[in-house]
Amino acid sequence: MTSPEAKTNGMGKDLIVYVCILALAGIQFFIAYQGISASQMFVRMLIVACIEAALALLFFMHLWENRGLKWFVLIFTVAVILGMQYGWTDSYRLIDGVPWAH
Amino acid sequence: MCQADVTMGSHSALMEQPTFSVPAKKMAMWLFIIADSATFAGCLVAYGFIRNATPNWPRPFHGITNVAVMTFILLTSSLTMLIGVRSAQNGNKSGAVRWTLITAFAGALFAILHVREWMTMIGEGATLFHNPWGTPLFSSLFFSITGLHLLHVTCGVIALIVVALRYQGGRYKADDLEVTGLYWHFVDLVWMFVVPLVYLLNLAH
Numbered sequence: 001m002t003s004p005e006a007k008t009n010g011m012g013k014d015l016i017v018y019v020c021i022l023a024l025a026g027i028q029f030f031i032a033y034q035g036i037s038a039s040q041m042f043v044r045m046l047i048v049a050c051i052e053a054a055l056a057l058l059f060f061m062h063l064w065e066n067r068g069l070k071w072f073v074l075i076f077t078v079a080v081i082l083g084m085q086y087g088w089t090d091s092y093r094l095i096d097g098v099p100w101a102h
Numbered sequence: 103m104c105q106a107d108v109t110m111g112s113h114s115a116l117m118e119q120p121t122f123s124v125p126a127k128k129m130a131m132w133l134f135i136i137a138d139s140a141t142f143a144g145c146l147v148a149y150g151f152i153r154n155a156t157p158n159w160p161r162p163f164h165g166i167t168n169v170a171v172m173t174f175i176l177l178t179s180s181l182t183m184l185i186g187v188r189s190a191q192n193g194n195k196s197g198a199v200r201w202t203l204i205t206a207f208a209g210a211l212f213a214i215l216h217v218r219e220w221m222t223m224i225g226e227g228a229t230l231f232h233n234p235w236g237t238p239l240f241s242s243l244f245f246s247i248t249g250l251h252l253l254h255v256t257c258g259v260i261a262l263i264v265v266a267l268r269y270q271g272g273r274y275k276a277d278d279l280e281v282t283g284l285y286w287h288f289v290d291l292v293w294m295f296v297v298p299l300v301y302l303l304n305l306a307h
Contacts, residue, residue, distance in 0.1 A: 011184070014181065014184045014185075018177065018180070018181045021294075022177055025294070028302060029170060029302065031298075033305075041303060046298070049295050049298055052294045053294055053295070056287055056291045057291065060290075061284055061287045069122040069124055072122060073136060077143075081143050085147075
C-alpha cells in the first residue's frame with residue numbers, strides 16, 4: 001500500500017516535522033498571551049493552525065507522496081470551508097443590523 | 103476494448119485501476135476523513151459565528167497548563183503512531199504492536215485529562231445549558247465541540263487496540279495499521295484547530 005520510497009525513508013523527516021508542529025503549537029500559546037485584539041489573535045492563530053495542519057497532512061498522512069489525492073483533498077476541503085464563510089456576514093448583522101440588533 | 107481482447111487479454115488488463123492509485127481501504131478512510139473534516143469545520147464555523155455575534159463572550163480559562171499537556175500528548179501520539187506504522191512496514195511485528203499500544207495509551211491519557219478538565223468545569227457550575235460566567239451558549243459549544251473530539255479520541259483508542267491485537271494475531275496487515283494511523287493523525291489535526299479557537303481565544307487576561 002505504501003510506496004517503496006516511503007518505506008525506505010527513515011524517521012528523521014518525521015522527527016523534524018514533529019518538532020516543527022510542536023514549535024508551531026508553542027507559538028499559538030505564545031500568541032494567546034500577546035496584548036492584541038481578539039480578531040488579530042484569531043487570524044494569527046488560524047494561520048499557525050493551518051500551517052500545522054498542512055504539515056500533518058503532507059508528511060504524517062503522506063499526502064506529499066500522492067499528487068492526485070493531494071489535489072483532491074485540497075480542492076474539496078477548501079471548497080467546503082469557503083462555502084461555510086457565507087455565514088459570517090449574518091453573524092455581524094446580528095450585532096449591528098436589524099431585526100435582532102443588540 | 104473489443105470482445106477478442108476481453109476473452110484473450112489478461113485479467114489484470116481488465117481490472118480497473120484504484121482511484122489516485124490509492125487502495126480501496128485507504129481511499130475509504132480518506133473519504134471518511136474528508137466528510138468528518140466538514141463536520142468539524144461546520145462546528146467550528148458555527149462556534150465562530152455565535153462567538154462573534156454574542157457580546158461579552160466569557161473568557162473562563164485562567165491557565166494553559168492542562169491544555170498544553172493534552173496538546174503535547176496528542177502530538178506525541180502521532181509520532182508514536184508513525185513509528186508503529188514504519189515498524190510494521192519494515193516487518194518488525196513486535197515493535198509495531200508496542201508502538202501502536204503506546205499510541206493508544208497516550209490517547210487514553212489525553213481522554214482522562216480531558217474528562218478531568220470537564221469535571222472541574224462542571225464543578226464550577228458549567229453544564230450544557232448553564233454557564234456561570236455569562237451566556238449559556240459558551241458551555242453548550244464548549245462541551246459539544248470538545249465532546250465530539252473526545253468521542254473521536256475514544257473511538258480511536260478502541261480502534262488502535264483492536265487493530266494492534268489483530269495485527270499481532272496475524273489477522274490484519276501493516277496496511278490496516280496504516281489506515282488506522284491515518285484516522286489517528288486526523289484526530290490530532292482537528293485538535294490543532296480546537297485548541298486556539300475554543301481554549302486560547304477564551305483565556306482570561
